Amino acid sequence: xxxxxxxxxxxxxxxxxxxxxxxxxxxxxxxxxxxxxxxxxxxxxxxxxxxxxxxxxxxxxxxxxxxxxxxxxxxxxxxxxxxxxxxxxxxxxxxxxxxxxxxxxxxxxx
Numbered sequence: 001x002x003x004x005x006x007x008x009x010x011x012x013x014x015x016x017x018x019x020x021x022x023x024x025x026x027x028x029x030x031x032x033x034x035x036x037x038x039x040x041x042x043x044x045x046x047x048x049x050x051x052x053x054x055x056x057x058x059x060x061x062x063x064x065x066x067x068x069x070x071x072x073x074x075x076x077x078x079x080x081x082x083x084x085x086x087x088x089x090x091x092x093x094x095x096x097x098x099x100x101x102x103x104x105x106x107x108x109x110x
Contacts, residue, residue, distance in 0.1 A: 003066055011054040014049075018043075018046065018047045021046055038086075038087045039087045042087055
């Protein structure tokens with residue numbers, strides 16, 4: 001029961017984060033070629049996944065299904081954060097240097 005309550009709270013936080021992510025992608029400037037599209041794709045996936053998880057956590061499911069959702073939601077969060085780290089690695093001051101991760105639009109490095 002505690003797990004479901006926590007998942008519902010986190011699902012709300014995800015939904016609140018969606019407009020912030022949209023705003024950040026919209027106002028960011030100086031994207032290298034291909035990076036802005038990748039940012040919008042990551043944000044779209046984040047929005048759809050956040051809405052889906054929000055709806056699913058409200059269903060009356062078994063404890064096993066609830067645990068499965070928790071694991072899936074954690075994997076989703078990890079994938080979204082990783083996508084944003086890769087998409088924004090070009091920004092000055094980021095720790096993920098492009099020479100280690102490669103460029104999204106450079107077939108020699110990506």
